[in-house]
Amino acid sequence: MSVTTVACVLRRASDFECLLMDYYLSLAEQTHREGVRLLTDYMARHRRRLQQALSRFPGDTYKRISVLPIRYEPVSSECDRFAGRTLDPDATAEDVLDIAIELDECLISIYKQVAQQDIDPDVKDLFDSLVRMEERDEIQLKKIKALDYF
Amino acid sequence: MVFLLPILVFGGLLVGLTIALTVAERVLINYGVCKLDINAGDREFEVDGGQTLLSALNEVKVFIPSACGGRGSCGHCKVTVLAGGGPVLPTETPFLTRVQVRQGVRLACQVKIREDIRIKVPEEILNVKMFSANVSRTQALTHDIVEVNFRLNEPAEIEQRPGQYVQLQAPSPEGPVYRAYSISSPSYEMNDVELIVRLVPGGIGSTYCHNLSVDDPVIFTGPYGEFRLNEDPEVEIICVGGGCGMAPMKNIIYTVYDRWPDRKLWLFFGARTTQDVFYLDEFKELAGKHPNFKVIYALSDPLGEDEEWDGETGFIHLSVDKHIDKNGENRQAFLCGPPPMIEAVMKVLDDKGLKGKDIFYDEF
Amino acid sequence: MSELSPFVILIAAIFTNNILLANFLGMCSFLAVSKQIETAAGLGAAVIFVMTATTAINYGIYHHVLVPFGLTYLSFIVFIAVIAAFVQFVEMFVERFSLGLYHALGIFLPLITVNCAILGVSLFMIIREYTFWQSIAFGFGGGIGWTLAIVLIAGLRQKMRYSDVPVPFRGVAIAMIITGVMAMAFMGFAGMVRIQ
Numbered sequence: 169m170s171v172t173t174v175a176c177v178l179r180r181a182s183d184f185e186c187l188l189m190d191y192y193l194s195l196a197e198q199t200h201r202e203g204v205r206l207l208t209d210y211m212a213r214h215r216r217r218l219q220q221a222l223s224r225f226p227g228d229t230y231k232r233i234s235v236l237p238i239r240y241e242p243v244s245s246e247c248d249r250f251a252g253r254t255l256d257p258d259a260t261a262e263d264v265l266d267i268a269i270e271l272d273e274c275l276i277s278i279y280k281q282v283a284q285q286d287i288d289p290d291v292k293d294l295f296d297s298l299v300r301m302e303e304r305d306e307i308q309l310k311k312i313k314a315l316d317y318f
Numbered sequence: 319m320v321f322l323l324p325i326l327v328f329g330g331l332l333v334g335l336t337i338a339l340t341v342a343e344r345v346l347i348n349y350g351v352c353k354l355d356i357n358a359g360d361r362e363f364e365v366d367g368g369q370t371l372l373s374a375l376n377e378v379k380v381f382i383p384s385a386c387g388g389r390g391s392c393g394h395c396k397v398t399v400l401a402g403g404g405p406v407l408p409t410e411t412p413f414l415t416r417v418q419v420r421q422g423v424r425l426a427c428q429v430k431i432r433e434d435i436r437i438k439v440p441e442e443i444l445n446v447k448m449f450s451a452n453v454s455r456t457q458a459l460t461h462d463i464v465e466v467n468f469r470l471n472e473p474a475e476i477e478q479r480p481g482q483y484v485q486l487q488a489p490s491p492e493g494p495v496y497r498a499y500s501i502s503s504p505s506y507e508m509n510d511v512e513l514i515v516r517l518v519p520g521g522i523g524s525t526y527c528h529n530l531s532v533d534d535p536v537i538f539t540g541p542y543g544e545f546r547l548n549e550d551p552e553v554e555i556i557c558v559g560g561g562c563g564m565a566p567m568k569n570i571i572y573t574v575y576d577r578w579p580d581r582k583l584w585l586f587f588g589a590r591t592t593q594d595v596f597y598l599d600e601f602k603e604l605a606g607k608h609p610n611f612k613v614i615y616a617l618s619d620p621l622g623e624d625e626e627w628d629g630e631t632g633f634i635h636l637s638v639d640k641h642i643d644k645n646g647e648n649r650q651a652f653l654c655g656p657p658p659m660i661e662a663v664m665k666v667l668d669d670k671g672l673k674g675k676d677i678f679y680d681e682f
Numbered sequence: 683m684s685e686l687s688p689f690v691i692l693i694a695a696i697f698t699n700n701i702l703l704a705n706f707l708g709m710c711s712f713l714a715v716s717k718q719i720e721t722a723a724g725l726g727a728a729v730i731f732v733m734t735a736t737t738a739i740n741y742g743i744y745h746h747v748l749v750p751f752g753l754t755y756l757s758f759i760v761f762i763a764v765i766a767a768f769v770q771f772v773e774m775f776v777e778r779f780s781l782g783l784y785h786a787l788g789i790f791l792p793l794i795t796v797n798c799a800i801l802g803v804s805l806f807m808i809i810r811e812y813t814f815w816q817s818i819a820f821g822f823g824g825g826i827g828w829t830l831a832i833v834l835i836a837g838l839r840q841k842m843r844y845s846d847v848p849v850p851f852r853g854v855a856i857a858m859i860i861t862g863v864m865a866m867a868f869m870g871f872a873g874m875v876r877i878q
Contacts, residue, residue, distance in 0.1 A: 171844070202633050203618060210658030237844055287843075289408075297412040312656045314518040316590065317561040318618070324753050331743070331760060335767040346774040 174291055175234035177282060181275065181298075182218050188271060195264065198257040203318030207261050211268055214305075218298070233291045238282055261318035265309055272306040352402075353434040356380065361444065365431060371397065372426035381446040381539040382439070383485055387495050388427040395426040402435035446539055447473055449484075451511065453534045459596035462517040463562050464528050465502070467510055468536060475508040476540070480547055480569040481652060481678065484511060484540030488526035497523030500654070500680060501541065502565035504572035511538075516562035545652065545678045551578040553648040556672075558663050560588040560634055560655030564597060566680055570652060571601070575608050582610040584641065588634030588659065590619045592627060614641060635662040642670050653679040688819035690875050691812070695823025697871040701799045702831040703864060708799030712832055712861075713854055722836035724783045726829025728791065730822065732772055733800050736765050737821030740804040741814055761804045769794050799828055810877070835861060 192212035196205045222230060256263070276299055283295035312318075349367025354374060356362070365374040372388050372395050375381070386392035393413030399422050406414070410425045429435075451468035459465050470476060478501050485496040503512035515527040530536070547555070547570065555574060557567040567585060574581050589595050598615055605611045616630035616637045630637045634655075651667055653660050660679045667677055686694075701707050708729075715725045740761050748754050773791050777784045784791070794800065803824045807817045838860050847856050 171846070206633060206658050206662055210661055213661075285843075293408075293411055300412045308657070311518060312658070314521070315516060315561045315656055316594075317588070317656050317659060318590075323751055324756055327747060327751055327753055328756060328760065328763075331747070332763060335763060339767055339770055342771050342774060346778045 170240065171237050172240045173234065174236050174238055174282075174294075177238065177240050177278075178218060178222075178234070181278060184275065185218060188212075192268075195259070199259065200257060201260065203261045204259060204264055207264055207312075207318050211264075222294070229290055233288060233294070236288055236291055238287055238291065239285055240282065262313065265313040269306055269309050269313075272302050272309065276302045276306070349432050352431050354378065354431070355434070355436040356444070357438055357441070358436070367431050367433070369431060370427055371399075371403075371424075371429040371431055371435070371437070374431055375426060379448070380439070380444060381448060381485075382426050382443060383496070383498070383539075383542055384427060385485070385496050385498070386427075387490075387493050389492070390425060390428050393425060396423050397426045398422050398438040399424045399429060400436040400438060402431075402433045403429045403437075404432065440544075442542070442544065445477075446542060447476075448537065448539045449473060449476065449511070451536050451538070453530050453532050453536065454510070455532065456530060459514065460594055463514060463594075463596060464517070465512060465514050466527055466530055467503070467512045468538075470509055470511065476511060477508070478505050478511075478541040479543075479545065480505055480573045481545030481566045481680070482541035482543035483566075483680075484513075484538040485542065486513070486523060486527070487537040487539075488523045490522050495522055496539070498542070499523075499527075500543075500565035500569070502568040504569055504576060506573065506576050512565075514562060514565040514568070547573070548650045548676075550648070551581050553650055554582040554584070556584045556586070556638070556642065556649060556651040556667070558586040558588075558634060558638055558651065558653045558655070560659040561594075563654030563656075563680065566652060566654050568597065571604070571611070575604065575611065579608055580610055584612045585614065586634050586638050586641075587613075587615045588637075588655070589615065589617055591617060592621070592625050598629075612641070633662070634659065635666045638663055639666045639669075642667070644670055647671075649676060651677045653677065655681075657681045686816065686875075686877060688815045691816050691877055692819040692823040692826075694875045694877040695820050696827040696830060697868065698874055699877055700827040700831055700865075700868055701802060701824045702828050703861070703868045705799075705802060706865075707802040708797045708828055711793050711797050712828075712835070713857055714793075716832050716836040716839055716857065719833060719836045719840060722832045723829065725791075725794075726825075726832050728772055728776065728794060729797065729800070729828050730825030732765070732768055732794055733803055733825035733828070734818065734821045736761075736768050736800060737803055737807055737817050737824075738814075739764050739768070741807060741812075741817045744808060757805075757808065758801075761801055765800050765804075799824065831861075831864065834864065838864075 189212045192208040196208040196212065199205050199208070279295045279298045279302065283292055283299055347368055351364045352367045354363040354365050361378075361380075363374075363378040365377060369377075370388065372382060372384060375397075382395045382397060384392065384395040386394075388395075390409045396413075396418075403422070403424050406419055406424065407428050410428050411419075413425060414423055449470055450472045451470045453466060454469040455465075455467040457465045481500070483498045483500045485498050487494050487496055489495075499513040499515060501511055502514045503510050513527065515524050517528050518524045545566075555570065557570055559567050564587065567587075571583060571585060574583055585601060587595075595615060595617075598613070601611075601613045605613050614630060614637050616632055616634050617627060618631070618633050621627055621631075630640075649672055651672055653663050655663075660681055664677060664679070668674075695701070698704070702709075702712060711725065716722050743760060743764065744754070744757060748757055748760065769792060772794070773784075776791060803821050807820060810820075812820055835857065839857060842856065842860075851859070
């Protein structure tokens with residue numbers, strides 16, 4: 169475990185989101201299943217959750233909290249597994265949803281790791297809202313999976 | 319006496335403390351009767367202070383949508399507090415944007431009434447009532463979709479518009495929760511409410527609905543929802559549903575053909591396999607009576623070996639793309655289904671020249 | 683009966699006989715709420731209030747009810763009942779007049795009931811045979827001492843977030859250690875006055 173700044177963790181999370189978007193988009197290009205294409209396309213477009221969360225904070229608040237130090241364990245093992253995952257053009261919608269849910273959980277664990285420390289209330293607020301957003305997304309993905317439309 | 323004395327002394331002391339505490343509670347916690355003003359004098363109530371805004375509103379029969387039962391975990395019970403709400407609590411901030419905080423939007427379940435309070439709610443909410451009803455019929459439509467009919471008891475009539483929904487109360491280990499379901503019975507049927515529910519594994523509401531049997535009592539509040547059907551009979555209606563997103567469409571279709579037998583209406587419905595198809599025969603029969611009613615079902619999975627299917631194949635937005643003309647001003651669309659489907663259909667409709675204000679949707 | 687003036691007892695209760703650092707009473711809420719200076723100070727204020735008031739009430743009950751009836755063996759249970767009721771009162775009071783503090787203290791406010799420092803002060807008062815004014819001074823001083831300790835430790839813990847504490851010591855463990863160090867530092871006051 170090391171000490172880093174809020175801005176740094178956010179940058180890593182945002183890199184991870186970009187990586188995910190790329191992953192979904194290339195899956196959307198390669199798949200021969202129309203349902204998977206629809207789904208990955210949708211998920212790629214709805215991945216920018218950090219921006220949403222940050223938009224709630226006035227600029228100067230963000231400036232203040234971005235330099236605050238926090239503890240952070242670099243990417244957990246689930247995220248590592250994702251990095252080494254190869255694309256499978258034959259993946260079904262269910263496979264894709266399973267991966268997406270797993271990755272959401274991975275992001276949740278990163279954000280929770282920060283939110284649980286005793287930190288500045290604004291930082292806690294930011295990471296709590298990120299956790300909530302990801303959790304809501306996870307529920308929605310689980311619902312889409314259960315509805316079995318794709 | 320030796321044994322009685324300690325009991326008397328200790329008992330007396332406890333009684334004394336209890337009396338002191340009760341008096342303190344009367345003086346301190348009693349916020350007295352507070353004035354609750356809704357929509358700038360439109361309605362005024364006197365409610366007991368000390369309770370939450372949500373329960374006070376429930377008490378005066380103003381039903382704000384809420385799914386979690388007041389635990390502050392769903393974020394549905396938003397109202398605008400103009401005065402007397404106190405500071406925004408940490409439990410609320412994750413659900414509110416900065417703009418909302420500035421406008422005074424609060425979660426009604428977290429606001430405690432301590433003084434006279436002025437709030438603003440949408441006019442529609444004031445017409446919402448709480449209904450008690452009994453299950454009159456249940457029917458399995460597919461292996462995991464059930465149609466449930468309720469006969470209303472109190473009040474005995476409901477005034478609803480197609481596209482509106484009710485909040486059904488379902489029991490959970492942590493007390494009652496509310497789940498939203500679109501009304502599928504046509505709006506001219508005032509004494510009944512019909513819902514179409516797909517079983518979601520582990521879902522509290524859908525499991526409850528699937529386990530209901532005839533005569534079971536239920537409670538729901540409603541109707542909620544802003545959708546208004548265009549009243550101009552020249553306007554063409556386009557309904558697109560996917561998965562189990564059929565309930566609001568069914569309501570729209572029957573309401574439309576009750577009032578305007580010649581109105582033009584498209585129904586697009588996407589499912590995966592023939593097992594997921596329902597209401598097709600019913601709608602085909604209706605289309606026989608109303609030539610301007612077009613029913614298009616599409617299956618997205620390949621057909622099985624011995625299956626027959628005379629409808630379309632592929633995803634439903636492709637069918638919409640195929641059948642809907644590019645021009646044409648007078649059209650209104652209602653979509654219902656999983657979010658990725660809605661977005662795909664919205665894109666198609668946008669290409670066809672429909673304006674954003676004429677497209678309504680209901681996401682799962 | 684001790685002859686010390688109430689003022690001496692007040693000073694002694696804050697520094698030389700600090701209830702937290704010399705007797706290690708009230709550790710539970712001390713460890714749980716000493717993360718932020720503001721909340722620590724809020725809880726401390728509540729403890730000062732409860733401690734002073736319950737000492738006064740318990741003094742009256744002990745000397746005017748329990749002693750005349752020969753029921754001094756009931757003192758533990760009676761004191762606890764009084765403290766529990768009084769904490770309820772404080773909770774209502776804080777909720778009414780300072781909602782922010784009420785939410786910041788959360789569950790710890792009712793937990794003052796089981797803060798053994800409060801009961802401890804009432805019991806010391808009897809063991810040391812204080813007069814009424816001495817008891818008030820001791821209760822008030824004990825509260826201030828407890829608050830002083832928790833605010834100091836909260837300040838240290840706030841600073842320590844940025845220091846590289848070895849993993850096994852993080853959290854409560856290091857808080858216990860710095861409490862010990864702080865207690866030793868407070869021993870430096872010992873020569874000043876002596877009660878007990």
